[in-house]
Amino acid sequence: MPVPKAELHLHIEGTLEPELAFALAARNGVTLPYADAGELRAAYRFGDLQSFLDLYYALMAVLRTPEDFTDLADAYLERAAAQGVRHAEIFFDPQAHTARGVPLGAVIEGLSASLDRAEERYGISTRLILCFLRDESAESALATLEAAKPHLHRITGVGLDSAEAGHPPAKFRAVYEEAARLGLRRVAHAGEEGPAEYVREALDVLGVERIDHGLRCMEDPELVERLVRERIPLTLCPLSNVRLRVIDTLADHPLRAMLDAGLLVTVNSDDPAYFGGYVGDNYDGVRDALGLSPEQLRVLARHSFEASFLDDDEPRRAR
Numbered sequence: 001m002p003v004p005k006a007e008l009h010l011h012i013e014g015t016l017e018p019e020l021a022f023a024l025a026a027r028n029g030v031t032l033p034y035a036d037a038g039e040l041r042a043a044y045r046f047g048d049l050q051s052f053l054d055l056y057y058a059l060m061a062v063l064r065t066p067e068d069f070t071d072l073a074d075a076y077l078e079r080a081a082a083q084g085v086r087h088a089e090i091f092f093d094p095q096a097h098t099a100r101g102v103p104l105g106a107v108i109e110g111l112s113a114s115l116d117r118a119e120e121r122y123g124i125s126t127r128l129i130l131c132f133l134r135d136e137s138a139e140s141a142l143a144t145l146e147a148a149k150p151h152l153h154r155i156t157g158v159g160l161d162s163a164e165a166g167h168p169p170a171k172f173r174a175v176y177e178e179a180a181r182l183g184l185r186r187v188a189h190a191g192e193e194g195p196a197e198y199v200r201e202a203l204d205v206l207g208v209e210r211i212d213h214g215l216r217c218m219e220d221p222e223l224v225e226r227l228v229r230e231r232i233p234l235t236l237c238p239l240s241n242v243r244l245r246v247i248d249t250l251a252d253h254p255l256r257a258m259l260d261a262g263l264l265v266t267v268n269s270d271d272p273a274y275f276g277g278y279v280g281d282n283y284d285g286v287r288d289a290l291g292l293s294p295e296q297l298r299v300l301a302r303h304s305f306e307a308s309f310l311d312d313d314e315p316r317r318a319r
């Protein structure tokens with residue numbers, strides 16, 4: 001029996017397995033530039049974050065109707081349940097769909113049709129987190145939040161993802177202020193490829209409650225001390241870090257050092273269809289590569305619930 005856990009860093013578009021991509025392509029009359037799922041999977045060799053993002057966005061061409069998003073989320077939830085996930089906070093990238101002419105309402109309604117049945121079907125409670133693409137403009141992020149206003153009852157929080165380097169958190173100050181005013185929870189990717197300074201900026205300028213990745217905080221001892229003191233959660237994604245060449249091998253992952261430093265770290269899957277495993281595979285990977293004890297694995301699972309937004313009412317940091 002896998003240990004019960006929460007998954008807090010999961011891009012629903014990153015759960016698109018090659019087989020489902022081909023099934024949706026056939027249903028929607030989309031031609032993919034690969035002969036079959038095997039050939040597509042063989043293309044999953046990435047040199048960095050951007051080379052992954054190029055394929056990730058291109059493959060979204062098969063996601064067109066609400067049913068496509070429902071099927072995508074159902075497939076994720078079934079796999080997640082098998083790996084012990086009891087609660088999932090799910091990112092989605094509205095701008096990657098609206099830019100292709102897929103209405104925001106179709107994305108949210110499609111995902112919601114799956115998530116609304118997730119407790120009953122899979123024993124998983126869920127939250128939805130709307131992410132802004134940081135390589136798009138601040139105005140586009142504001143327009144996206146404006147367009148989401150009719151759907152806010154379905155959205156728990158906002159996040160920030162896509163190409164990090166050269167797109168500092170402060171670029172999104174205004175949209176995070178508006179999100180806070182609307183009562184939304186706030187998270188952001190920071191310190192994946194970008195510097196430790198972006199982690200600090202996400203905390204100070206965007207007021208985030210949780211940092212996605214945050215790996216590079218380890219380059220800044222003062223920042224680590226602060227993250228420990230303020231009990232700011234970091235949602236780590238070990239297999240992603242290897243596949244995107246943030247680190248060389250799992251054995252090089254700083255997770256153990258981060259645990260030893262007293263950081264509130266959690267283990268998650270990021271884009272499991274692309275990175276070789278779902279959340280349980282990430283737990284197994286770090287257990288084997290870093291020699292984590294059963295107690296350390298239980299600590300990670302406990303952290304995942306502590307860091308979650310299951311207590312919906314109270315942000316852990318002042319707005």
Ligand code: ADE
Nearest residue numbers: 011161162163189270271
């Ligand atoms: N979008 C999907 N996966 C991502 C990642 N690992 N970093 C930034 N943006 C992403």
Ligand code: ZN
Nearest residue numbers: 161189212270
């Ligand atoms: Zn991510």
